[in-house]
Amino acid sequence: MILWVLMLCFAFMLASGTSIGVSLALSSAVVFYALLDLPLITVVQRMFTSVDSFSFMAVPFFMLAGAFMSEGGVTKRIVDFSMSLVGALAGGLALVVAVAGMFFAALSGSSAATTAAIGASMIDEMERRGYPRSFAAAVVASAGTVGIVIPPSITMVVYGSIANTSIADLFMGGFAPGILMGASMCLVSWYISKKNGYMGEGRFSLRRAAKSFIDCFWALLMPFIILGGIYSGIFTATESAAVAAVYGAFVGLFIYRELTLKDIPRVLLSAAVSTTMIMFVVGGANVFGWILTYAQVPHHLARMFTELTDSPIVFLMLINVLLLVLGTLVNASAAVVILTPILLPVVLHLGIDPLFFGVLMVVNLAIGCITPPVGLDLFVVSSITGISIDAVTKKVLPYIGVLLLDLILLTYFPGIITFLPNLMH
Numbered sequence: 001m002i003l004w005v006l007m008l009c010f011a012f013m014l015a016s017g018t019s020i021g022v023s024l025a026l027s028s029a030v031v032f033y034a035l036l037d038l039p040l041i042t043v044v045q046r047m048f049t050s051v052d053s054f055s056f057m058a059v060p061f062f063m064l065a066g067a068f069m070s071e072g073g074v075t076k077r078i079v080d081f082s083m084s085l086v087g088a089l090a091g092g093l094a095l096v097v098a099v100a101g102m103f104f105a106a107l108s109g110s111s112a113a114t115t116a117a118i119g120a121s122m123i124d125e126m127e128r129r130g131y132p133r134s135f136a137a138a139v140v141a142s143a144g145t146v147g148i149v150i151p152p153s154i155t156m157v158v159y160g161s162i163a164n165t166s167i168a169d170l171f172m173g174g175f176a177p178g179i180l181m182g183a184s185m186c187l188v189s190w191y192i193s194k195k196n197g198y199m200g201e202g203r204f205s206l207r208r209a210a211k212s213f214i215d216c217f218w219a220l221l222m223p224f225i226i227l228g229g230i231y232s233g234i235f236t237a238t239e240s241a242a243v244a245a246v247y248g249a250f251v252g253l254f255i256y257r258e259l260t261l262k263d264i265p266r267v268l269l270s271a272a273v274s275t276t277m278i279m280f281v282v283g284g285a286n287v288f289g290w291i292l293t294y295a296q297v298p299h300h301l302a303r304m305f306t307e308l309t310d311s312p313i314v315f316l317m318l319i320n321v322l323l324l325v326l327g328t329l330v331n332a333s334a335a336v337v338i339l340t341p342i343l344l345p346v347v348l349h350l351g352i353d354p355l356f357f358g359v360l361m362v363v364n365l366a367i368g369c370i371t372p373p374v375g376l377d378l379f380v381v382s383s384i385t386g387i388s389i390d391a392v393t394k395k396v397l398p399y400i401g402v403l404l405l406d407l408i409l410l411t412y413f414p415g416i417i418t419f420l421p422n423l424m425h
Helices: 002-015 020-034 041-051 055-071 074-086 092-108 111-128 133-148 154-163 167-196 206-231 237-255 261-294 297-308 312-327 332-349 354-368 376-385 389-412 415-424
Strands: none
Touching (some): 020 041, 020 261, 020 332, 041 261, 055 154, 055 261, 074 092, 074 111, 092 133, 092 167, 092 206, 111 133, 133 167, 133 376, 133 389, 154 167, 154 332, 167 206, 167 415, 297 312, 297 332, 312 332, 312 389, 354 389, 376 389, 389 415
């Protein structure tokens, strides 16, 4: 009874256009009040408790670091550097978007932020160079998916906090899958561009590449400072987020000098709003997950999976399908908060590395960012371009296809994910 009421309320609120965080919190509040006879203040208390941890302090700082970098002229320099590397190939600008997406993902930690930053500077430029606007939007949306895979990843911070898994190891585990996804999307863009006659931009010049790299050096240094500091023991993953925020402000103010003191309040407000949205979703999802646990859903689900199969590969394939479907409906951070406590006991029972499983979960949910009906990146590019989500979806299907192939590859070869963390240890 509890589970049915919870799911029906949640589905109704989503269908009515209510945001995911509010839907999770309100549907949980209905169950608390009507069926569990608990005071509504309990919902608020559980939401606050769920985000009141040292690990979650990394979220606002990474959001702030990304905002400082975006406002401080970093996006333009990343695009210029990417152009110097791949701009001369067929479909040069489409390849630039994918490469720039990987670089910016290493600064922002968010798929929506990566999509918005690259889209704002590249979609109009691609259209001026003869690319269809819908294709440009699809390329940008797809490039944004690596925003939560390549470190620093806010979604990995959420998983690590809940699963008690090293966030630093999760970050290292996300590098290879993120690069694989980016390279795969480059191949798709190159093939489509070659087929449709979208030409490159000029010729490759080593001198130009070196010059743009030097110009972009201070921005590209940030991920190395974060991971180097963590693995050398200088600071924790959470403290690295604060270092990244300070470094982002320093680069924007004193090195690139495109960020001014007058911009600081606006950047702080932008980061605060983005952080609030994420934290509200995490809090609502935590209460939602508590009710699922109360209804013994993890126990029943674990028993069902163990009765179905004792093969880790078969289990992972079933989970891939579950996550891909859920990723089309629910925000990535919310999905992690809801599913991690449910699935982790089964993962450990089957002898699957929780580090590997966490990164695989994030890759699954990243694909959901461009999968309708609730693909977050689709909404971002739709708001930037004014193109309907349906039109963008048609162009994004080839990218979804190649990302699914990447997902299968990662599932069958876990060493792609675990190699770097194991090497560092």
